[in-house]
Amino acid sequence: MSIENLNIAPALRVGVLGFGGLGQAAAKVLAGKREMTLVAVADQKGYAYAAEGLNFKDCIAIYQSQGSVGYLESVGTLTNNSIQDLIDTAQPVDGYFLALPNLPNDFIPSVARQFIQSGWRGVLVDAIKRTSAVEQLIAMKDELQAAGITYMTGCGATPGLLTAAAALAAQSYAEIHKVEITFGVGIANWEAYRATVREDIGHIPGYTVETARAMTDAEVEALLDKTNGVLTLENMEHADDVMLELAGIVERDRVTVGGVVDTRNPKKPLSTNVKVTGRTFEGKISTHTFTLGDETSMAANVCGPAFGYLKAGMQLHKRGIYGIFTAAEIMPQFVK
Numbered sequence: 001m002s003i004e005n006l007n008i009a010p011a012l013r014v015g016v017l018g019f020g021g022l023g024q025a026a027a028k029v030l031a032g033k034r035e036m037t038l039v040a041v042a043d044q045k046g047y048a049y050a051a052e053g054l055n056f057k058d059c060i061a062i063y064q065s066q067g068s069v070g071y072l073e074s075v076g077t078l079t080n081n082s083i084q085d086l087i088d089t090a091q092p093v094d095g096y097f098l099a100l101p102n103l104p105n106d107f108i109p110s111v112a113r114q115f116i117q118s119g120w121r122g123v124l125v126d127a128i129k130r131t132s133a134v135e136q137l138i139a140m141k142d143e144l145q146a147a148g149i150t151y152m153t154g155c156g157a158t159p160g161l162l163t164a165a166a167a168l169a170a171q172s173y174a175e176i177h178k179v180e181i182t183f184g185v186g187i188a189n190w191e192a193y194r195a196t197v198r199e200d201i202g203h204i205p206g207y208t209v210e211t212a213r214a215m216t217d218a219e220v221e222a223l224l225d226k227t228n229g230v231l232t233l234e235n236m237e238h239a240d241d242v243m244l245e246l247a248g249i250v251e252r253d254r255v256t257v258g259g260v261v262d263t264r265n266p267k268k269p270l271s272t273n274v275k276v277t278g279r280t281f282e283g284k285i286s287t288h289t290f291t292l293g294d295e296t297s298m299a300a301n302v303c304g305p306a307f308g309y310l311k312a313g314m315q316l317h318k319r320g321i322y323g324i325f326t327a328a329e330i331m332p333q334f335v336k
């Protein structure tokens with residue numbers, strides 16, 4: 001019997017919260033997967049739910065033309081409380097990818113709390129970026145465990161794919177000296193990834209999450225005009241550090257993250273990579289480098305791992321393993 005014939009498990013029913021740049025990309029990724037079906041989507045103004053699966057093209061078309069999937073005929077609902085209403089209405093959903101802005105810096109933890117309080121059980125995955133945000137979620141470990149939720153945090157590109165690569169690279173060494181993450185992102189226009197760009201601005205000296213959140217679109221435009229659309233980021237507060245520390249791999253102050261984001265050109269300004277330097281058991285100092293292909297987009301490198309971790313989280317959940325896990329301690333599973 002072929003492996004294909006053994007695979008008789010029904011597709012996982014997946015929801016995507018947030019339907020901006022990453023949420024829409026997530027819906028496109030799922031359209032090519034038979035192990036997962038997109039059944040629920042929420043944005044700021046509404047949600048859509050269909051037990052048999054949502055048509056991703058319809059969702060994207062209506063979101064782009066009218067600003068919310070809530071306008072979708074028969075499956076859409078307009079509401080200012082879309083996440084709570086979706087949790088209450090959409091049943092069953094096995095897992096959600098939280099493609100939401102983390103603005104303010106405790107927004108995604110507050111969504112996790114909504115899930116805990118609702119009595120929903122399943123797998124949650126985020127692509128959250130800041131160390132302080134991941135620490136808030138880790139502090140909720142016992143509540144998540146008691147609620148029967150398996151929460152996978154920091155499961156995008158960085159943190160996420162690159163943190164996992166660093167954890168894998170660490171295996172050659174007796175001692176890790178440093179982990180250096182450098183990312184290059186190219187997008188055609190900043191409006192396609194508003195939260196991502198705003199959160200990146202929050203890392204520039206002189207800005208905070210709150211000041212970046214409060215900026216008008218015109219102010220973001222004016223800032224980007226000054227740099228020809230390019231944001232250069234150094235020594236970012238990125239959760240790769242706490243994740244690698246918690247996994248026992250390296251102390252957080254030995255992890256650095258920086259990058260260049262071009263908001264006016266889809267070509268990557270530099271190749272995204274992680275360098276892991278350490279000492280082998282023979283006393284040799286060496287560096288492993290993991291470099292992403294320049295043709296892969298930010299969306300591919302975030303959404304692919306997010307669903308890979310959702311699948312891994314589902315396997316834990318089925319075994320009764322709840323609580324919180326990071327991309328540095330669990331391997332993502334390839335989603336067919």
Ligand SMILES: NC(=O)c1ccc[n+]([C@@H]2O[C@H](COP(=O)([O-])OP(=O)(O)OC[C@H]3O[C@@H](n4cnc5c(N)ncnc54)[C@H](O)[C@@H]3O)[C@@H](O)[C@H]2O)c1
Pocket residue numbers: 017018019020021022023042043044045082083099100101102127128129154155156157158159160191192193194195196197199298302
């Ligand atoms: N880990 C990584 O590698 C990585 C990389 C890129 C982006 N990200 C993160 O992904 C997140 C999403 O980024 P984006 O650029 O796609 O965002 P975006 O601004 O394009 O989209 C945000 C979406 O969330 C919805 N939304 C906002 N508030 C909501 C609410 N209260 N209820 C329901 N929906 C709400 C909006 O309607 C919109 O659809 C950001 O937090 C960003 O930091 C992570």
